[in-house]
Amino acid sequence: MAKSKTQFECRECGHTISKWEGQCTACKAWNSFEEVHIQVAATSKQTRFANYAGDSSVRKLGTVTTEKQQRSSSCIRELDRVLGGGVVAGSVILIGGDPGIGKSTLLLQVSAAMSTAIKPLYVTGEESLSQIAMRGQRLQLDVSELECMAETSVEKIIHTTLNKKPDLLVIDSIQTLYSENLTSIPGSVSQVKEAAAQLVRMAKQSRITVILVGHVTKDGAIAGPRVLEHMVDTVLYFESDGNSRYRLLRALKNRFGAVNEIGVFAMTDGGVREIENPSAIFLSERQTEKPGSVVMVTREGTRPLLVEVQALVDQSPLGNPRRLTVGLEHNRLAMLLAVLHRICRLGIHDHDVFLNAVGGIKINETAADLAVVVAIISSFKNRYLPKATVVFGEVGLTGEIRPVHNGEERLKEAANHGFTHAIVPKGNTGKWAQSLNMKITALQQIDEILDLI
Template sequence: MTRPAAAPKAGRPRTAYVCTECGADHNKWQGQCAGCGAWNTLAEFVVEPATKGAAGPATRRAGWAGKAEAPKITALKEVRHIEDARVSTGIGELDRVLGGGLVEGAVVLVGGDPGIGKSTLLLQAVAKMSATFPALYVTGEESLGQVAGRAARLDLPLDGLQGLAETGVETILQHAAGMRPKLIVADSVQTLWTETLTAAPGSVSQVRESAARLVRYAKETGTAVFLVGHVTKEGGIAGPRVLEHMVDAVLYFEGESGSRFRVLRAFKNRFGAVNELGVFAMGDKGLKEVPNPSAIFLSGGSTRQPGSCVMVTREGTRPLLVEVQALVDSSPLSNPRRVAVGLEGNRLAMLLAVLHRHGGIAVGDQDVFVNVVGGIRVQETAADLPVLLAVLSSLQDRPLAEKTIAFGEVGLSGEIRPVPNGEERLREAATHGFKRAIVPKANAPKAGTLKGLDVIAVERLADALEACI
C-alpha cells in the first residue's frame, strides 16, 4: 500500500536573500547580485507567508485598518483629483524642502551623519506643530528623559506633544490607534522591529517590514510620518535600498565637520520639487534658519584673490551665489593630480581638455585643485564657465575684476551654452551688489532690464577668456 505524500506545512516561513542596493530577491546567497551587479550586498531575509483574507497582527491588535473596498479599473479622467492640503512645520526652510509644507499621510525619510542634527530638527518641528497638530515622538535610541532634556535646553513648547520610548511596531501602532496623532516621528527606523519576524532589529528584513507597516498605517489613517535613518560610510541610508522607494520623500541632512552650517537636501519628493535646498545654522538653541544663504557661501573677503570666481547656481527654486576656488601649481608627479571638491571629477578633467584645445591654455603639467566654498555640491553644468575662469585666474596669478560673476555650460567644441533661468540668476547677482557678469549670449537680458549690472554675453570660450583678462 502506497503511503500518500505528506502535505507541506502551512505557514512555514522560508529564507531568501535580498540585495541591500536594489532589493532583488535570491533563493541562495551569492557574492554578486544578479539584479544590479553589486558585490557582497545580499542579506538574509525571512519571508513570512501571507494568509489570504487575514489581516496582519498590527491590523487586528491596533484596529486602525478599516474595511477596504475591492479594487476596480477606473478611467483616470473620471478620478476626482483633490489638491494636497499642506500643513506648515513652523520652519520655513523645512517647508521649502518639503515643497511648501507637510502633506497629510506623507512618509518622509530623513538621513544624515551621526550628530548632524536630525533629531534636533524634527524635535523643533513637532514642538512647533504640536499645539495645533497632535504629534507622537517615538524614540528607540534615547530615553524620554533625554528627549525632554533636549527640549528644555532648546526652550521648545511641548504643549500637545506626546512621547513614547518603544521599538516594537505593533505596540507603537496600538498606542497610535488610541491617541490618533496627526504626526508620528520614529527615531530611528533601524531600531524598529516587528514580532512577525525572527530576525534581529536593524536587519534588512526588520527594517523593510517595519517601515512597510508604518507606511501602510500612514496611508490608511492620513497620519504624516517622519522616519529617521542612519547612513552608511558611503553616505547612503543604511538598510535595504527599497526603503527609499517605499516613502514619499527622502531628505538628507549634510554639513562639513567643524562647520555650524547644515544643508537639508531633497533627493526624492512625490509632493514637490527634488534637489530643493534648506540651509540652517546650528547654535545653542538648536537649528536656526538662514534667510540669506548666498551670504554664507561667499568668502566676504575685502580684497580680490587669484583663483576665485563667483557663480550663480540654482538649487530647486532658489538661486544661490557660491564661490568657486581653484589652485593651479606645478606638479612634481609624472601624472598631475586633478582634485574636485563639490564638483564632479570627470567633468573637471573634460573642462581642462576643452581649455587646452579651444582656449590655448595648457595645464597638463600642473596640479589642479577646485573647491566649492561652503561645503555645497554643485551638480549643474552652469559651473563650467566659472571653473575655467577660476583656473585661468590661478594659473596667471591674477584676480578677476571686482564684483564679477559668471555662469554657463561649456561644450566640447568650445561653445558657451545657455542655462535655465538666466535672468533670474542675474537678478540675484544684482541684488547682492555685483557689477559685472560673464554669461552665455542666449542668457543675456534685454538692454536696460538690469540697471547697474554690466552683462558681457559670450558665444565661445575664447571670448570669455578674453573678457576676464
C-alpha cells in the same frame, strides 16, 4: 503554524536571493550578502499584503473625485520650502543622513512647534523619554504638552497611534523598529522594509502624516533608508561636509512638490536654525581679490545661490598630475581642461588642478563650466577678477559658450547682493538686462576669456 525561511539579503541595496553569492547582481557590491532567518506567521499574509489605499476596485479616472491637498506648516520656512509648501496629510516622509547630523534635533523642534496647531506623537526607539525631555530643555523648547513614547514594536506603535489618533507621527528611527511577524534582528533589511510597509499602509488609510528617520552609514553595515525610497512619498537628505556647521536639506523625491529643492540650516547651541539668505552666508568669508577665486550663480530647485568657486593650478612634481574636485563633477573638469588645451592652447597638462566649491555645497549643473574655466585661467595666469564680478555659463566641446536657463533670475540675485559686473553667455542677455545696475560682458567663444582676464 509559523513558516520558517532562510534567505540571503544584500546589506547595501536589500536584494534577496535563495543561495549565497559573492557579488550582488543588483548593486554589484562584493561580499554584501548576509544569511537571514525569517519566520512569517501563517495568519499574517492577508494583513501584510493589504492594499495601501484601501479600495482596490477598478474605476474610471473621470469618476474619481479629487480633493485639495491639506498642508500644515512645519513652522520652519526652510523645511516648508523643501516639502513644497508644508506637510501633506497622509503622506510618508523619510529623512536620511549620517548619525549625529541633526535629524532628531530638527524633528523635535518641528514637533514642539507644530503642537500648538495639530496633535503630534513622537516615538523614539533609540533614546529614553528622559533624554528627549533633557534635549527639549537644552534647546529651550516648550515640550510640556508634546506626547512621546519609547517603543520599538511596530505593531504596538500602530495600535497606540490608532487609539490616540494624532495628526503627525514621528518615528526615530526606522532602524530600531521590529515586526513580530519576522524573527530577524532590528535594523536588517527585512525588518526595515516590513516596518515601513505597515507604517505606510496605516498612513494612507488613516490620513496620518508619518515622518521616518533613517541613518546612513559609510560602510553600509546597517540597512540605510535607500531601501525605502520607493515606498515613501518624500525623501529628504541632510548633507554636510563634516567640518562645517551648515547643513543642507535636499529633496530627492517629492510626490507633492519639486525635487532638488534645498533648505539651508546652521547647527547652533540652540538647535538647528534656518538660514533664509544662504548666498550671504556662502560669501561672508570671502576676502579680497585673489587669483583663482570666482563667484558663480547656481540654481537649486527654485532658488538661485551665489557660490564661490576656487581653483589652484600648480606645477606638478609627479609624472601623472593630480585632478581633484570638491563639490564639482570630476569628469566635467577633465572635459574642460581638454577644451582649454585644444582651443586656448593652454599648457596645463603638466600641472596639478584642484577645484573647490566653498561652503560644502555640491554643484551638479553645467552652468558652472564658465566659472570653472575662468577660475583655472585666473590661477594659471596669476590674474584675478574684480571682487564684484559674477560668472556663469555652459562650455561646449568646440569652445562655444552656451546660455543657461533662468539667466534673468541669476543676474537679479547677483545684483541684489551688490555685484556690478557679470560675465555671461551672449544668449543670456536681453533688453531686460538694461534695467539692472550691472555691467554685462557677453561671450560667445571660450578664447575670448583670455583677452578679458
